[in-house]
Amino acid sequence: MTKQFLVFSLLAMAIGAGLLASAQDRQAAKPSASTAAAPSASPAAGRATVHDDAAERIEGEKRFKANCGRCHMAPEKFPPRMMATILRHMRVRATLTDEDTQLILHYMTQ
Amino acid sequence: MxxxxxxxxxxxxxxxxxxxxxxxxxxxxxxxxxxxxxxxxxxxxxxxAQSEDTDVQRPVPIFSAGMGFITPFQGGQPNLDPLISPIFLIPIGDRWLIESRDTFESDFATPPGSDTFHGVIQKEVDYLQVDYIANPYVTVTVGRYLTPFGIFNERLYPIWIRDLQSDPLILPIATGPSNASTGAMFRGGFAISPKVNLNYAAYYSTLIAVSPVDSDRSAGGRVGIFLPDQRLEVGGSFQHLLQDERSNSFGFHFAWQPPPIPLDIRAEYARSSRGSGYWIESAYRLSQIATAQDYLRNVQLVARMQQFFVGALPSEVLPTANTQEFEFGLNYYFRDNLRAVSSYGRQFSSLGNVNVWTVGITYRIVTPIGHAGAD
Missing domain, CATH: 3.30.160 (Double Stranded RNA Binding Domain)
Structure with missing residues (x-):
């Protein structure tokens, strides 16, 4: 029993260590909030970002009207974390596509 | 060995x-x-996943509830039908969701010889399921879930969504007891071309005889094609009952929202050994009327026509005679989550023709369980 317990503990520790290392790698790879929020160095790049964002919002609104409006009235906008949950629920309930879910979430959280 | x-x-x-x-x-x-x-x-x-995800869009658990107080008058007999339907949504990590919906409702009526309303509160577990979003094409659902047969049961059933408060006559066909199944389901939706989406659900359900979580032993599925630009969906459902007479049921559904006008048209057909029938419903929002915009844009006119034909086998939940019904409704939206509803219908069957009136109010709340982030 002691031997089995030891093997079990070692395996659990190994998995835990692996997960911890993986989490640290991800954290290192993820840009920090300040980096993400920083303005682009180049004005052209900044315009492109704004343009992309506006296009995504327009496409998101279109997908919202096509998908959500099929069953119910357009709801008020909720805080972003609530919208993330609601969209996950609606993705399952209304079999939304992955792309529709992302674009609607983007539109509803702007 | x-x-x-x-x-x-x-x-x-x-x-x-x-x-x-x-x-x-x-x-x-x-x-x-x-x-x-x-x-x-x-x-x-x-x-x-929870500890490292510091994004503001990290989902938060949610409590929601649809509630209403409907007063139907069927054949001159008034009833009082309060209903509350709490929903819990608990996201875990990036791919998991635990969701449940229960219904507490009553049908208070005046028994013969009494002046007061009597009734009991009925409790149902509509669904209690764990969803795992495996990839963009497949979501795995395990637990008790709404049977994906047609579109009304899964998408239009909640009291705050449905345009007319009475159920379609064919709703019990292939949806099982309490309109739910217990087992496992694969489902998903994806684009098969830039202008066409495909959605599907395939499930297996086991027999449970204990109320309020009873379900039939069955297997089935639903497939739908959705054209986003035209806002048009057509699809079909199938179910094979793996108990009793081991019969097959099938159905078709149709939904269309013509983009230029605020009109919803929906229809379903279902056929089984216990009965068959169809319903077709249209709902028009008066938001394009130029006069009295402040009031008329909140008004919705609804009409539904349906027919039911008795099948070869008896049923406890379907009408016992061929029936047809027309209904007209008028709803007023005070807000997107609060509305007054009313309808008048006439039901024709060999058991007698009756008028069906409903008036009521429906409401829906949504609140986070925890910090929801910035507005």
Whole structure:
């Protein structure tokens, strides 16, 4: 029993260590909030970002009207974390596509 | 295989049936160890996902509820129908969701010889399911879920969504007791071309005879094609009952929202050995009327026509005679989540023709359980 317990503990520790290392790698790879929020160095790049964002919002609104409006009235906008949950629920309930879910979430959280 | 061997208390070979300890306890079998490891791994993954995800869009658990107070008058007999339907949505990590909906409702009526309303509160577990979004094409659902047959049961049933408060006559066809099934389901939606989406659901349900979580043993599925630009969806459903008469049921659904006008048109057809029928419903929002915009844009006109034909086998939940019904409704939206509803209908059957009136109010709340982030 002691031997089995030891093997079990070692395996659990190994998995835990692996997960911890993986989490640290991800954290290192993820840009920090300040980096993400920083303005682009180049004005052209900044315009492109704004343009992309506006296009995504327009496409998101279109997908919202096509998908959500099929069953119910357009709801008020909720805080972003609530919208993330609601969209996950609606993705399952209304079999939304992955792309529709992302674009609607983007539109509803702007 | 299990080779004969000499062992005493303390043997840790997983196939050895002898107790590991003098008091009769057995050693931890390998299978249990594996299960425990998988559990730990899953738990650790979800905890890791929660701890490292600092995005403002990290989902938060939500409590929601649809509620209403409907007063139907069927054949001149008034009833009082309060209803509350709480929903819990609990996201875990990036791919999991635990969701449940219960319904507490009553149908208060005046028994013959009495002036007061009497009734009992009915409780139902509509769904209690765990969803795992495996990839962009497949979501795995396990637990008790709404039977995906047609579109009304899954999408239009909630009291705050439905345009007319009465159920379609064919709703009980192939949806099982309480309109739910218990088992596992694969479902998803994806684009098969830039202008066409495909959605599907395939499920297996087991027999449970205990109320309020009863379900039939069955297998089935639904497939739909959605054209986003035209806002048009057509699809079909199928179910094979794996108990009793082992019959097949099938159905078709149709939904269209012509983009230029605020009009919804929906229809379903269903056929089974216990009955068949169809309903077609249209709802028009008066938001394009130029006069009195402040009021008229909140008004919705609804009409529904339906027919039911008795099948070869009897049913406890379907009408016992061929029936047809027309209904007209008028709803007023005070807000997107609060509205007054009313309708008038006339039901024709060989058992007698009756008028069906409803008036009521419906409401829906949504609130986070925890910090929801910035507005």
């Amino acid at each position: 299990a080779a004969p061997h000499d062992c005493s208390f303390g043997c840790t070979r997983y196939w050895c049936g002898k107790p590991a300890f003098p008091d009769g306890r057995r050693a931890l079998p390998l299978q249990r160890t594996i299960v425990a490891l998988i559990f730990l791994l899953t738990l650790a993954s979800s905890l890791r």
